[in-house]
Amino acid sequence: MPSRTSTPPRRSRLAAAAAIAALAAGSLAFAAPANAADQGTISDAVFQWGFNAETGSPGFAPGTCNFLSAGVAGDAGSSHVWSEAEGLYASSAGNVTIKKPDAAGELVQTSWATKCQQPSGATTTFTAPSGNIVEITGGEGTVAADGSVEIAWDGSFSVVYYSGYTYWTATNPVLTLDADGNGQVTATASGYGTSMEDMTQWVPLAPTQIVLADITAAQVGDSGFTVTPDYLGIEVTSTQSPQVRTGANWGSFPQSFVDFQVLSGQSSYWYSSGGAADVRKPTTPLTVSYAVEAAEPQPEPGEGDIVVEVPEAQTPETGSFGWTWASSSAVDLGTATQDGANFVANGILNDVVVTDTRSGGSGQHAWSLSGQVGEFTSGADSFSGGYLGWTPKVVSGSGVTAGAAVTSTQLGGVGLATPSTLASAGAAAGATVGADLSLVIPGTTPAGDYTATLTITAVS
Numbered sequence: 001m002p003s004r005t006s007t008p009p010r011r012s013r014l015a016a017a018a019a020i021a022a023l024a025a026g027s028l029a030f031a032a033p034a035n036a037a038d039q040g041t042i043s044d045a046v047f048q049w050g051f052n053a054e055t056g057s058p059g060f061a062p063g064t065c066n067f068l069s070a071g072v073a074g075d076a077g078s079s080h081v082w083s084e085a086e087g088l089y090a091s092s093a094g095n096v097t098i099k100k101p102d103a104a105g106e107l108v109q110t111s112w113a114t115k116c117q118q119p120s121g122a123t124t125t126f127t128a129p130s131g132n133i134v135e136i137t138g139g140e141g142t143v144a145a146d147g148s149v150e151i152a153w154d155g156s157f158s159v160v161y162y163s164g165y166t167y168w169t170a171t172n173p174v175l176t177l178d179a180d181g182n183g184q185v186t187a188t189a190s191g192y193g194t195s196m197e198d199m200t201q202w203v204p205l206a207p208t209q210i211v212l213a214d215i216t217a218a219q220v221g222d223s224g225f226t227v228t229p230d231y232l233g234i235e236v237t238s239t240q241s242p243q244v245r246t247g248a249n250w251g252s253f254p255q256s257f258v259d260f261q262v263l264s265g266q267s268s269y270w271y272s273s274g275g276a277a278d279v280r281k282p283t284t285p286l287t288v289s290y291a292v293e294a295a296e297p298q299p300e301p302g303e304g305d306i307v308v309e310v311p312e313a314q315t316p317e318t319g320s321f322g323w324t325w326a327s328s329s330a331v332d333l334g335t336a337t338q339d340g341a342n343f344v345a346n347g348i349l350n351d352v353v354v355t356d357t358r359s360g361g362s363g364q365h366a367w368s369l370s371g372q373v374g375e376f377t378s379g380a381d382s383f384s385g386g387y388l389g390w391t392p393k394v395v396s397g398s399g400v401t402a403g404a405a406v407t408s409t410q411l412g413g414v415g416l417a418t419p420s421t422l423a424s425a426g427a428a429a430g431a432t433v434g435a436d437l438s439l440v441i442p443g444t445t446p447a448g449d450y451t452a453t454l455t456i457t458a459v460s
């Protein structure tokens with residue numbers, strides 16, 4: 001089973017893609033595609049994005065504003081306006097700096113005093129936001145021969161609304177783009193949950209992997225790209241205010257993003273809900289810049305040359321972490337059967353074998369596996385990977401926890417179109433894990449043999 005490995009500072013990510021074939025009259029099979037050869041490495045990529053105009057505008061509560069803060073914002077203890085003395089705000093932390101344009105249009109680092117000012121120095125208004133952005137340096141990754149890109153950044157930043165009434169944090173963003181410039185930026189979201197209807201609520205939120213931005217047709221050049229992430233015309237569902245799908249500015253941030261904001265208390269600020277703020281919600285341009293270090297070609301040996309390969313000096317092994325599929329055979333969901341208004345098919349995921357020989361006690365060398373399914377396609381027909389769900393299980397191993405069950409969106413769940421945990425461990429631990437698969441699709445789905453892609457990602 002081919003795999004890709006990326007090792008940014010202080011963490012590692014290993015991912016393998018598996019093709020899924022299936023449905024109404026077919027089978028569901030897994031097979032890994034070949035990986036394109038690396039064209040070069042990226043060692044200091046820069047990420048810049050301000051989300052949208054609303055994230056630099058005043059809040060509707062008098063005297064409040066929306067802004068970005070570097071690092072993981074601490075626990076404020078309740079939903080309230082931050083004070084400078086609390087130390088919750090930061091304009092820089094590690095690789096992360098919050099910047100905004102000055103009167104000359106140059107990006108400069110913000111401060112507590114300037115975070116809610118427009119470029120002129122005046123207080124922000126609904127028509128003149130601050131224009132603040134998060135800048136993360138030190139991104140590492142690769143550019144493949146086919147032009148696909150993968151970059152990971154090390155750092156966190158917080159998105160603060162109403163001067164602290166509600167806020168959340170994004171950690172370690174990862175960019176993936178295919179050869180056509182299509183892809184996404186993901187990150188781990190965390191923070192505290194509250195509600196505009198009941199601001200006495202204050203609940204820590206479990207870290208959740210979400211999609212920060214979906215990207216379509218980015219024009220990637222030798223030194224990076226600038227693209228406006230998808231928003232206009234994107235449909236979303238929410239358990240809070242319904243999405244309004246009329247007008248020039250209707251749309252949404254990604255579904256997993258909005259689902260998390262339902263918990264944080266910010267959900268309706270990230271999709272069109274019919275309010276005056278809708279004009280400020282569409283995404284603003286996102287920029288990624290970098291230099292690619294190409295591998296130098298090695299000359300072919302000539303007649304009379306003496307060739308010898310000298311390996312790197314070996315050091316004693318201190319243990320390693322990795323995973324693989326237990327079997328490369330197909331996973332067959334069989335033929336879907338009709339169940340009322342739906343088609344249903346079930347199967348079992350090939351087991352995933354995790355090898356972890358690293359030393360360390362509790363809290364050291366933790367790892368997690370997650371999975372996400374792309375769109376199912378059969379010719380011109382398609383349906384969302386969200387119709388597939390799973391029930392993870394630990395086949396063998398101790399100290400390992402199976403992820404929560406995920407149900408099809410057809411049954412009101414979130415489905416596997418959103419990244420979902422397969423298993424995790426709080427310390428070094430080998431294991432074999434798997435999952436029972438359940439597909440529930442509308443009965444109106446056209447017949448055909450459908451194919452999707454399941455991506456398993458390991459973070460350690």
